[in-house]
Amino acid sequence: MERGKMSSLKNVIRVREAGVFGALCLIVVIMSILSPYFLRPDNIFNVLRGMSTIGIISIGMTMIIITGGIDLSVGSILGVTAMFTARLMYQGISPVLAIFGGFGLGCLLGFTNGIIITKVKIAPFIVTLGMLSIGRGLTYLLATGLRGTVASNIPMTNEFIGYLGAGYIGPIPFPVIEMTILVVLFSLFVKYTVIGRQIYAVGSNEEAARLSGVNVDSVKLFVYTTTGALCTLAGLMNAGLLSTAATNAGQGNELDVVAAVVIGGASLNGGQGSIIGTIIGAAIMAVLRNSFILLRLPAYMQTVTIGVVIILAVSTDRLRKAS
Amino acid sequence: MVTIREIARIAKVSRGTVDKVLNNRPGVSDEVRERVSGIAKALGYKPNIIGKALANQKKAFLIGVIVPPDSNPYFEDIKRGVNAAYDEVKYCGIQIDYQVMRSLEPKEQLGIIEHLVDKGITALALNPINDDMIRDAIDEMTGGGIPVVTFTSDILRSRRLCFVGLDVVKSGRVAGELMGKLLQGKGKVAVVFGSRSILSHNQRIEGFTAVMRQDYPGIEILEMVENLDRDDVSFEVTLSLLERYPDLDGLCLMSAGIGGAGRAIKLAENGYGIKVVSFDFIPETVELVKEGIIDFTIGQNPFMQGYQPIKILSDYLLFDRVPQVDFYRISNEIKIKQNIDELYV
Numbered sequence: 001m002e003r004g005k006m007s008s009l010k011n012v013i014r015v016r017e018a019g020v021f022g023a024l025c026l027i028v029v030i031m032s033i034l035s036p037y038f039l040r041p042d043n044i045f046n047v048l049r050g051m052s053t054i055g056i057i058s059i060g061m062t063m064i065i066i067t068g069g070i071d072l073s074v075g076s077i078l079g080v081t082a083m084f085t086a087r088l089m090y091q092g093i094s095p096v097l098a099i100f101g102g103f104g105l106g107c108l109l110g111f112t113n114g115i116i117i118t119k120v121k122i123a124p125f126i127v128t129l130g131m132l133s134i135g136r137g138l139t140y141l142l143a144t145g146l147r148g149t150v151a152s153n154i155p156m157t158n159e160f161i162g163y164l165g166a167g168y169i170g171p172i173p174f175p176v177i178e179m180t181i182l183v184v185l186f187s188l189f190v191k192y193t194v195i196g197r198q199i200y201a202v203g204s205n206e207e208a209a210r211l212s213g214v215n216v217d218s219v220k221l222f223v224y225t226t227t228g229a230l231c232t233l234a235g236l237m238n239a240g241l242l243s244t245a246a247t248n249a250g251q252g253n254e255l256d257v258v259a260a261v262v263i264g265g266a267s268l269n270g271g272q273g274s275i276i277g278t279i280i281g282a283a284i285m286a287v288l289r290n291s292f293i294l295l296r297l298p299a300y301m302q303t304v305t306i307g308v309v310i311i312l313a314v315s316t317d318r319l320r321k322a323s
Numbered sequence: 324m325v326t327i328r329e330i331a332r333i334a335k336v337s338r339g340t341v342d343k344v345l346n347n348r349p350g351v352s353d354e355v356r357e358r359v360s361g362i363a364k365a366l367g368y369k370p371n372i373i374g375k376a377l378a379n380q381k382k383a384f385l386i387g388v389i390v391p392p393d394s395n396p397y398f399e400d401i402k403r404g405v406n407a408a409y410d411e412v413k414y415c416g417i418q419i420d421y422q423v424m425r426s427l428e429p430k431e432q433l434g435i436i437e438h439l440v441d442k443g444i445t446a447l448a449l450n451p452i453n454d455d456m457i458r459d460a461i462d463e464m465t466g467g468g469i470p471v472v473t474f475t476s477d478i479l480r481s482r483r484l485c486f487v488g489l490d491v492v493k494s495g496r497v498a499g500e501l502m503g504k505l506l507q508g509k510g511k512v513a514v515v516f517g518s519r520s521i522l523s524h525n526q527r528i529e530g531f532t533a534v535m536r537q538d539y540p541g542i543e544i545l546e547m548v549e550n551l552d553r554d555d556v557s558f559e560v561t562l563s564l565l566e567r568y569p570d571l572d573g574l575c576l577m578s579a580g581i582g583g584a585g586r587a588i589k590l591a592e593n594g595y596g597i598k599v600v601s602f603d604f605i606p607e608t609v610e611l612v613k614e615g616i617i618d619f620t621i622g623q624n625p626f627m628q629g630y631q632p633i634k635i636l637s638d639y640l641l642f643d644r645v646p647q648v649d650f651y652r653i654s655n656e657i658k659i660k661q662n663i664d665e666l667y668v
Contacts, residue, residue, distance in 0.1 A: 037567050046566070050559055153554075153582065155606050166586060242554040244582030244607050249554070293563045298519065299549040299556065 016265035017277045024284050031287065035294040043290070045173055049241075051286030052175035053078070053234040054253065055279055058260040059186045060227030062278040065261050066190075066203045067223055068270025069124035073113060074231050074257055076135025078250030081106040082235035083142045085161075086154040086245035095158050103232045109135060110228020114221035132254070143247050153246045156239040164233075165240025175237050179279075182230070187275045195222060203270030255306050260285050262313040267321075285309070325366040333366075334359045345370070346643040370642060384417045384640045386633060387439035389432060389449035391424050397625045401475070404629025405448075412637040419633070420444065429454035436460050440469070446640055447471045448632035451478040470639050472632040475625075477650075484639065485646040487631045489623050489653050491523045495530025495577075497655050498600050501619045502542070502573050503534065505598040509541035510572030513564045517552040517578035527577050527602070545571070550580040558583030565591035573598040576617075582607035588616055604658065612663045620663070622656035 031038040057074050064071050085102035089095055109131060116127045143152055156162070167174035190196035198219045201209040210216050231250075239245045264281030266273025285306070292302045327345070331338045336355060343351050344359040345368070351359075388405055390398050402421070409419045420442060422435050429452045436457075439447065447464060451457050451473050458481045461471045465482040477486040502512060514531065517524045528547065535542050545568055550557035557580030565571060565587060574597055576584050581601060588594040599617045601608055611617040631651055638644040658665075 037563075040566070042566050043563070046559065046562055153605065153607060155582070155610050157610075166590060238555065241586060242558055242583040243586050243610075244554055246554045246582065248552075251553075289559070290563075293548070293560050294567075296546065296548070299551050300518070300520070 017274065017280065020264060020277055020280045020284070024280055024287065027284060027287050027291070031291050031294070035291075037294055038290070041171070043294075045171070045176070047283075047286045047290045048176040048179075049173040050289060051282045052173075052179040053238050054256045054260060054285065055179045055282040056182055056230050056234045056237075057227070057253065057257045058264075058278045058282050059182055059275055060223065060230040061257045061261050062264070062266055062273050062275050063186075063190065063199050063223040064124075064227055065258075065266045065268060066199050066270060066273045067220055068203045068206065069117065069220065069223070070128065070258065070268070071110075071113065071224065071227055072125060072128040072254045072258075073109070073131035073135055074227065075250035075253035076132045076139065077106055077109050077228055077231040078235040078238065078253060079139040079246075079248070080109070080135040080142065080235075081232040082156075082239040082245045082249055083139045083154065083247070085236060086156050086239060087142045089156075089158060090154055095160065099161070099236065102236060103229055106228040106232030106235070107225050108228070110225040110231070111221060113228070114224035117224070118217040118220050136251070139249075140247055143245075153244045156243050156245050158240075161236050161240040162243065163240065165237040165242070175241070178233070178237070183275055183279050190275065195219060199223060200271060203272070205271070252303075255310065256282075256285050259306055259310045259313065262310060262317065265317075267317055268314060281313075325363070325368040327368075330359065330363050330366065330368060334362050347645050348643065384415075384446070384637075385442065385444045386417060386419050386636050386640075387436075387442075387444040387447045387449075388419060388421045388633075389424065389435055389439075389447070390422070391427060391450055397623070400625035401450075401629035404626040404631075405633055406629075407626070408630045408633035408637070412633065412641075415637065415641050417637055417640065427452060429456050432457055433460055436464075440464065445469060446636040448474060448636060450475045451481075453478055470636060472635055474628050474632045485635065485649055485651055487628060487635065487651040487653065489628070489655070490650075491526040492530040492533075493652070494602070494621060494623070494655050495527035495532075496534045497530075497621055497657070498527065498575055498577070498602070498619075499531040499534030499539070501600050501621075501657070502531075502575055502598065503539035505600070505618060506539075506542055506573050508539050511543050511545050511568060511570060512573035512575060513545050513568065513571060514547040514575045514577060515550050515557060515561055515564070515580070515584055516547060516576075517580070518549050521578075524578055531575060531577075542573075550578070550584070552579035554580050554583035556580065556583070558587050561587035562591060565593060565597070569593050571597060573600070575599075576601040578602060579605070581605060581611065581617075585611040585616055604663075609663050612658065612660055615660060618659065620658050622658060624653050624656045627653045 037043050061071060061074065081102045084105050085098045088098035088101050113128055113131055116122055117124050143154060163174060165175060169177055190199060198214045201214055202216050202219050206216055235250065238249055260282035261278050262268065263284055264277030266278065288305060289302060327338050327341045331341045336359060340351055340355060341359055344356050345363060390401060405419065405421065420439060424431055432452045433456050446469060458478050461481045461483050464471055471483045472485055472487060473483050474487040477488060514528065516528060519525065532544060535544060546564060548560045548564065550560055561584040571593065576599065585607060588597060601617050601620045604620060604622050608617060608620050612620055635646050
């Protein structure tokens, strides 16, 4: 009985992933008809590179959403960790220490989210909304005082960070490889490790998980802290790619990331979702973004579309559950 | 040395009339004005600046300056310009009261204006918020004998003395001319700009395309794409442009997002051969000019946008000199690899 229930649950997820993958294929087919450039290898690699930072953060966001939470501060953590690292380097701190410093800050901010959510018991979206503002404010403060008193971008000239964001292995952009490795690692992690399974348990029924001996708070602290670290990696990749730690880096990324996760089949009520599904969701977002460029559509239409896609994805989830 | 008394004697008018003519003040008939200025010219009359300055030392002149919030490096350079002008005129008894706004709210600006008037300013230079209450305040001050100069952006139909700023369409024309010369009149170019919803970006495009159409018909503008002033978007759209047009010859980067565009140019196979013209002097732009990726970058000369209003108001206060133009155009600075280091001294 128990086994049967599990496998039917898995089927639902699989079916959902297949559906999302079908949607991706449909968009790809339409785009390849609309634009002769779309299927060219360099454009495909651009799309993959373009989705890599969003994809990497989405891994963390998937785990958070499976526990029934949400993290709206990911874009700000991306921005502030990259700016912190750049500022440390600018002050003459060794790059290795600066990078550790960036990851330390990312983990600290994620951990802070987790502590407030678990100990003060405030709704995750409120806590992380606050952190969104704190992170962005800190980004501007860290960018201040280089030229007079005003905030400005800091050029990122470190070669290692440049490679993280803009390197290649053969014809394949290095960010794509980083994303692929992390997707495989975390997919195995949530499937085969105790903590990984506990993430689902917490999201399905928090009280039941607690009663069966799961340390719910530790699980939540783990997912928020890990997401902080993943945001740092994404921030460094982003700064390396653009050769600048920008004050507005990552601004609005939380929407792309949440969109990727909900398109990928995770339920905002928790307990359901997969990293593979999320990555397909991130690919859909990236293809859409690329389509806007190739079809020469106004840039702000993209912003509207992201909002529409999020609402559509959540709505279909609700309707599917209701039926 | 010719004096006003001598001119008055020869022209057979009063000294007051001569003074009015020399300082372009009303109240003199055209016939007298012409005769007096003719005599002054013939005698080689020059105003005695030192004398005036000595006379003015007894009076105190206070120029109020209002700038928007400190979020933009641009206004640091404006402040440098204000300070440089102040250094030149402070010996003539001119003081500056520099006020930085905390928001872009018209109400806040009005509050600062009232505060400055209470302090007894004799002139005001401001970057006005475009709002009726600010226009009314400007008109009221002008009526009350406090001259006002607007800078960087103007406020329409107000009675301000003059506006000091950039002719944005002209900046776009400068970019067009540079591109036309770089490509020797033939080739294919693309434009990356911030947003269609920003007026100054549209004006730059207007100037750029006008020059291309009129003077460089051999240059084809393939595409104009928005980057929302963001580096990540800038990277993607620029790279896509370079890949879709392997035969692209020139790229004009009209606004921010320069770091991302620069990386795209470096990554693209055809990137290094492309001629690039950009705007402004943010740190990423300076790096790319030094690396030889960007050929020319066009600055808005914020230093002069801060310097000129103070000079104009000082001249008005000290010497009654009325500005000759309603719109005092600041010319663009053009920087290349060889002089980009001269910034921020």
